[in-house]
Amino acid sequence: MNGKLSRSNLEGFIAYCRESSALIERASERSHSLIESFKQVSVDQSSDRRCEFDLLDIVSHTVSTLRPMLRTTSHKVEIDIPEGIIIDSFPGPLEQIITNLITNSITHAFPDREAGTMRICARHTEHHFTVSFEDDGVGISDDIKLRIFDPFFTTRAGLGGSGIGMYTVYNLVTTLYGGTIEIDGRLGRGAKIIAKFPIVQRKAA
Ligand SMILES: Nc1ncnc2c1ncn2[C@@H]1O[C@H](COP(=O)(O)OP(=O)(O)OP(=O)(O)O)[C@@H](O)[C@H]1O
Ligand SMILES: [Mg+2]
Structure with a gap:
């Protein structure tokens, strides 16, 4: 030099x-x-904010807070929710449910895939609304389906998984919102989670 x-x-x-x-x-x-x-x-x-809110607003807001995490991948999230589904309930825990489902797809569904797709869809009747969340990843085996809502059930023990995500989702849907939740989809054909909620919250939180 x-x-x-x-x-x-x-x-x-x-x-x-x-x-x-x-x-x-x-x-x-x-x-x-x-x-x-x-x-x-x-x-x-x-x-414990309870209010009237538009379902599409809440879901879009949640997905946008996760953009920085999504941006580090090539996965995409599609939202198919009509405007004007007005819910009288607690928006915060609903955001947490969507966050846990998206985080799960990113963590578990696409081990060998660069670009996966998640889709959040909602429809309503007079008294209920249904939110279905699906991804086109590896899917969920019958074995895992049986235990997915158990506390501390994880297939990533020692790799950062604590097995609390779906347990929390289950509790929020059934206990806080008084709804129901089921897992659909087969191994190799993506995961699908369908939750049904009352449009007006009746229970005290
Ligand atoms: N979208 C998905 N595709 C494939 N498997 C999934 C999906 N979502 C969840 N699972 C399976 O269900 C298990 C339980 O999920 P859960 O969210 O409760 O725990 P975790 O993601 O392993 O840990 P945590 O959420 O506490 O960090 C996961 O370990 C994984 O095996
Ligand atoms: Mg999880």
Whole structure:
């Protein structure tokens, strides 16, 4: 080295700086959105906010808080929910249910696939609304179906799984909302989770 800076060294350094600042930007966007969603969750939980809300708004909002995580993959989430399904209930736990289902698909459904698809669909009748969540991943075996709602049941023990996600989903749907939940779909044909809720919450939370 003769103490001179060559053009290619400088260009390399500039490219490196650009890459680093893009990384920092992505990380801070992700932290920001995580903090926002934690704040939202704690507000929802501490105030037990019950209100009238539009189902499509809540689901779209939840999916957008998960965008930073989705952006690190090529998976996509499709929403098929008509506008104007108005629910008189607790929006916070519904967000948690959708979050757990999406996180599960990302974690378990696509081990060898770069681009998987999740689909959230909802329909309503006078007194109920049904939300179905499906992915086109590896699916769920009959064996796992039998135990999926058990606390601490996970196929990723020691790999970060605690087996609380679907147990929580089950409890929120059945106990908090007074609804029902079932697992459909077969091994190799994607997972499908169907939950049915009353449109007006009757139980005290
Ligand atoms: N979309 C899916 N596709 C395939 N398998 C799934 C899917 N969702 C859940 N599972 C299976 O069900 C098990 C239980 O899921 P659950 O969310 O309760 O636990 P976990 O995801 O392993 O851990 P945690 O959610 O507590 O971090 C998972 O370990 C996985 O085997
Ligand atoms: Mg989980």
